Amino acid sequence: QSALTQPASVSGSPGQSITISCTGTSSDVGSYNLVSWYQQHPGKAPKLMIYEVSKRPSGVSNRFSGSKSGNTASLTISGLQAEDEADYYCCSYAGSSTFGFGGGTKLTVL
Amino acid sequence: EVQLVESGGGLVQPGGSLRLSCAASGFTFSSYWMHWVRQAPGKGLVWVSRINSDGSSTSYADSVKGRFTISRDNAKNTLYLQMNSLRAEDTAVYYCAREGMAMGTSYYMDVWGKGTTVTVSS
Numbered sequence: 001q002s003a004l005t006q007p008a009s010v011s012g013s014p015g016q017s018i019t020i021s022c023t024g025t026s027s028d029v030g031s032y033n034l035v036s037w038y039q040q041h042p043g044k045a046p047k048l049m050i051y052e053v054s055k056r057p058s059g060v061s062n063r064f065s066g067s068k069s070g071n072t073a074s075l076t077i078s079g080l081q082a083e084d085e086a087d088y089y090c091c092s093y094a095g096s097s098t099f100g101f102g103g104g105t106k107l108t109v110l
Numbered sequence: 111e112v113q114l115v116e117s118g119g120g121l122v123q124p125g126g127s128l129r130l131s132c133a134a135s136g137f138t139f140s141s142y143w144m145h146w147v148r149q150a151p152g153k154g155l156v157w158v159s160r161i162n163s164d165g166s167s168t169s170y171a172d173s174v175k176g177r178f179t180i181s182r183d184n185a186k187n188t189l190y191l192q193m194n195s196l197r198a199e200d201t202a203v204y205y206c207a208r209e210g211m212a213m214g215t216s217y218y219m220d221v222w223g224k225g226t227t228v229t230v231s232s
Contacts, residue, residue: 098160099217
């Protein structure tokens, strides 16, 4: 069970778009359309933002979108807002009822 | 209101044991698969364990296999994590989380508790 690879940090200005990548292997991200993304503000519990690669739960802004190509999934946030500043984690099903999270990406809104 | 509330964390010596609880409310607990996820201080999220809705099937991260046991009491709407042979590297905030679909598997976690802190130190 290896951790998925995310950039440690990304940044953008208000109104811009950013993309966070999440690279796994053919045993996890590449094998299943079961990637989810979580937002975590400091000292808070994670919040589900995207599931099954590109689906948004009710109540999550449509500024958040997800995609996948091969072994890499991506989270795109458009129209950046100050409240988007947080840590973001990807998670993928890895078979045999196991899961792996990415190391997390700190998003800074400049 | 759908809610998960963890408890049972604390300070324990290396080699010791601790049992975490997660009380569920606001939804039909017995219909959902459940998870434990942990986060070491200043580090990222790490998946720990999963249990199916009736408790008959469990899975674990390699790092805790053989030391941790996940279980549930659907009559009490409570999820548990029994942690034995604790190590310093088990120090973390432990979150319980609900898997996203009732009466089935969905492979994402849609409801999270606020976490309980476990510190393993002499």
